Amino acid sequence: MTQLPYAIDAETPLNSAELNVLRAQYEKEGDMVGVQTKFNYAWGLVKSNTRTDQHLGVMLLSEIFRTSPERRRECLYYLALGNYKLGNFGEARKYNDLLLDKEPANLQAANLRSLIDDKVAQEGLMGVAIVSGVAVAAGVIGGILLRNLGRKR
Amino acid sequence: MASSSQNDYPDVLSSNEDDSVISTRGLEAFGRKVTTTASHLMGPLADPSSHPHYQSAMSEVQKQLRRPNLQRSMFSMARTTPTDLVRSKLSTREIQSRALSYVPDDMLQNIPENDNSYSLFQGFQATFPELTDEGKKHRRRVSRGRKLLEETPIQPGSPHAVQKLKKEKSSMIHQFEMLGVRKNMASSEIREIDNKMANLAGMRKIILDRLANLEQEEALLEHDIIEVEGRLEDAQELAEEAESIAMQTPTKSEHDVGGEDSPGFMSQSIYEKLPSASSTPSKPKKPRNIRRKSMPILHEHFQPGTMIRSMRAHQDSITALDFDAPFGLMVSAAMDDSVRVFDLNAGRCIGMLEGHTASVRALQVEDNFLATGSMDATIRLWDLSKAHYDPQGSQFGRDDEDDGMAFENPDDQPVDPPAGSMADCPLFTLQAHLDEITALHFRDNVLVSGSADKTLRQWDLEKGRCVQTLDVMWASAQASAMSAGDSTWRQTTRSTDASADFVGALQVFESALACGTADGMVRLWDLRSGQVHRSLVGHTGPVTCLQFDDVHLVTGSLDRSIRIWDLRTGSIYDAYAYENSVTSMMFDSRRIVSAAGEDVVKVYDKVEGRHWDCGAGIAEAEEGKTPAIVERVRIRDGYMVEGRRDGVVGVWTC
Numbered sequence A: 001m002t003q004l005p006y007a008i009d010a011e012t013p014l015n016s017a018e019l020n021v022l023r024a025q026y027e028k029e030g031d032m033v034g035v036q037t038k039f040n041y042a043w044g045l046v047k048s049n050t051r052t053d054q055h056l057g058v059m060l061l062s063e064i065f066r067t068s069p070e071r072r073r074e075c076l077y078y079l080a081l082g083n084y085k086l087g088n089f090g091e092a093r094k095y096n097d098l099l100l101d102k103e104p105a106n107l108q109a110a111n112l113r114s115l116i117d118d119k120v121a122q123e124g125l126m127g128v129a130i131v132s133g134v135a136v137a138a139g140v141i142g143g144i145l146l147r148n149l150g151r152k153r
Numbered sequence B: 001m002a003s004s005s006q007n008d009y010p011d012v013l014s015s016n017e018d019d020s021v022i023s024t025r026g027l028e029a030f031g032r033k034v035t036t037t038a039s040h041l042m043g044p045l046a047d048p049s050s051h052p053h054y055q056s057a058m059s060e061v062q063k064q065l066r067r068p069n070l071q072r073s074m075f076s077m078a079r080t081t082p083t084d085l086v087r088s089k090l091s092t093r094e095i096q097s098r099a100l101s102y103v104p105d106d107m108l109q110n111i112p113e114n115d116n117s118y119s120l121f122q123g124f125q126a127t128f129p130e131l132t133d134e135g136k137k138h139r140r141r142v143s144r145g146r147k148l149l150e151e152t153p154i155q156p157g158s159p160h161a162v163q164k165l166k167k168e169k170s171s172m173i174h175q176f177e178m179l180g181v182r183k184n185m186a187s188s189e190i191r192e193i194d195n196k197m198a199n200l201a202g203m204r205k206i207i208l209d210r211l212a213n214l215e216q217e218e219a220l221l222e223h224d225i226i227e228v229e230g231r232l233e234d235a236q237e238l239a240e241e242a243e244s245i246a247m248q249t250p251t252k253s254e255h256d257v258g259g260e261d262s263p264g265f266m267s268q269s270i271y272e273k274l275p276s277a278s279s280t281p282s283k284p285k286k287p288r289n290i291r292r293k294s295m296p297i298l299h300e301h302f303q304p305g306t307m308i309r310s311m312r313a314h315q316d317s318i319t320a321l322d323f324d325a326p327f328g329l330m331v332s333a334a335m336d337d338s339v340r341v342f343d344l345n346a347g348r349c350i351g352m353l354e355g356h357t358a359s360v361r362a363l364q365v366e367d368n369f370l371a372t373g374s375m376d377a378t379i380r381l382w383d384l385s386k387a388h389y390d391p392q393g394s395q396f397g398r399d400d401e402d403d404g405m406a407f408e409n410p411d412d413q414p415v416d417p418p419a420g421s422m423a424d425c426p427l428f429t430l431q432a433h434l435d436e437i438t439a440l441h442f443r444d445n446v447l448v449s450g451s452a453d454k455t456l457r458q459w460d461l462e463k464g465r466c467v468q469t470l471d472v473m474w475a476s477a478q479a480s481a482m483s484a485g486d487s488t489w490r491q492t493t494r495s496t497d498a499s500a501d502f503v504g505a506l507q508v509f510e511s512a513l514a515c516g517t518a519d520g521m522v523r524l525w526d527l528r529s530g531q532v533h534r535s536l537v538g539h540t541g542p543v544t545c546l547q548f549d550d551v552h553l554v555t556g557s558l559d560r561s562i563r564i565w566d567l568r569t570g571s572i573y574d575a576y577a578y579e580n581s582v583t584s585m586m587f588d589s590r591r592i593v594s595a596a597g598e599d600v601v602k603v604y605d606k607v608e609g610r611h612w613d614c615g616a617g618i619a620e621a622e623e624g625k626t627p628a629i630v631e632r633v634r635i636r637d638g639y640m641v642e643g644r645r646d647g648v649v650g651v652w653t654c
Helices: A016-028 A035-047 A051-067 A069-086 A089-102 A107-152 B002-008 B024-042 B052-065 B067-075 B082-090 B092-100 B105-109 B120-131 B133-151 B159-248 B261-273 B282-290 B398-405 B472-482 B495-499 B616-622
Strands: B307-312 B318-323 B329-334 B339-343 B348-352 B360-366 B369-374 B378-383 B426-431 B437-443 B446-451 B455-460 B465-471 B503-509 B512-517 B522-526 B531-536 B543-548 B552-557 B561-566 B572-577 B584-587 B591-595 B601-605 B610-614 B630-636 B639-644 B648-653
Touching (some): A035 A069, A035 B120, A035 B159, A051 B092, A069 A089, A089 A107, B307 B616, B329 B360, B329 B369, B329 B639, B446 B512, B455 B503, B455 B512, B472 B531, B512 B552, B543 B584, B561 B591, B591 B630
Parallel strands (some): B318 B360, B360 B437, B437 B503, B503 B543, B584 B630
Antiparallel strands (some): B307 B648, B318 B329, B329 B339, B369 B378, B378 B426, B446 B455, B455 B465, B503 B512, B543 B552, B561 B572, B601 B610, B630 B639
């Protein structure tokens, strides 16, 4: 199996100087930019904490995916990771599951899957809590209103 | 998203998963675990608690039932979180970036096996420390550490040393691996660049073809324009004449309509009979200005040293050739006493110029104006725009006409062009020299000629008369008288001198005239005084060719050298030599090309300071052929034409 970084790696941002070096390298090569340079910059962006950087990173990764078929399998993982960081769990799951389909033994991808599941579940719980809270509140208010109406009648 | 869910889950139930409120996945997994556990329990093997399968199965069951999995099973019907859903539907920026990073499904289907020698992440790891300063420091530190380690005495017994060595070893192995990755990266990058270059070369070829087509169309259209302009002029002339006739004879107007063009024709035929010079300068000037509005640029995009065309122009050695512009008209003369005009664009002979009674030794083409100097001691002037030639003939009559006309194959016999196509070209003849003309040059209305009678003559083309005769021997005698025999006429020591032309080369610019002679001297004359005002001494053999621009004068000689003189100081600026005598030389803004007794043209690139060879000798040497020696060479704007001893003319870019 090719070496892939674990999701934890994506959570450790580069400092701005390092990112600038990658950007400079990427910009220097202009239109004829090589895959590796593009990936380096994209990966640096995905690792970043700012959302715009992450967006750009995912965009570059999808470009690599489109242009170099021999890198697609790897890119699947990075696309999943990038979308996971962006909170686009639907996309992340789509890419990651596709990869797991091809490589069921991929530890990194398996790790990412459980991370996505956890995140979705967590936020889902929160969502349910909010929704149920709202519903309870609505019920209480509705009840009070009904009771008031009943009294009036 | 829902549409692609079939691919996402390999499970059988996956397609239903979105619809089911409570996921069956967890339940099913749990059920699987229970059945396996049960089968193990019921199996004949004793002591289930110690059985590894039982252990693992039970632990998995437990894990499944732990909290996150409970949640998972509860909420996995949600493929994503509410926030994500809200974002993806409402925020324009999010939608935009999603659109940009969208990967079409058919690409997702088409994922090849991974056979790269290194992963992108490995590449990242390998390059990243290299890019940042920190990494460089780290590398240095490592190497220094290694040195330090070698310096410190190692106690073999201490565990500390072992630890350190192990650490060192692992870091070195890591570095080694990284180096391997970097090596792979570099080679794959080179491959990538090769691919890109191949693509670009393909694109360049396509565009070059397009350019060639455009140029062809442009040339044809230009020819049409010229033709229409000519007809317009004629029509206007006729109309004017008709008007004037009508004014003179108002009563007979009706009768004269039929004979209207006869006065025009008459005047034209009279004009054609006129050998006088007075009418010539004004007449050829008109088409001269119309010609070549467009600048051919195609040859500039070829690789230097590419052959554009090769054709057998003559059966004998080429003695002189010149052309007006890239892809324009070329005139060549050979020992077989013929002078031929070629269309370089189509590569075919337009016609033969007849009149000289001996072979032509010197000629020059400027716009449509041609001057030829012959061994019969006369100079003839021609107007090439009067040739009856239709460049479109190559288009329309390709089937029947072209096979016989074009010389695509250099070994083809030269085919005679239609007789009389050049009948209107001769303008007039200059006769005054007593011996063969060996060099001539003209600019504007001044023509200078050098002859074996040891004189130079200056001609006024406006009047068609010789206006000055310069005696070289007299000038050299004058010079020797003044400066005590230092620069007298002296026979050079070379044995080839007998065959060398007395006047090897000439060039005129307004009142300045440069001439190179068989004594190896280059004399600069002032035509206003008729005196030599400077002599350039240096060549040890007869000067055969010469050209100057505003700064430099370049000369070539049978002493095998090319010398570049500084015109302001009169001193040598640069010089270089070849294996054999230089017979012909010309320069343009960038290169000096010379024919030096080889089957290739010697090119000196002034900008890069580089010498290289261009010509048939390079490619054909590999095929075992030996092309003839290049005798004459001309260049204009990187478009080079060379004439060889076997009568073949080659056209090259350089």
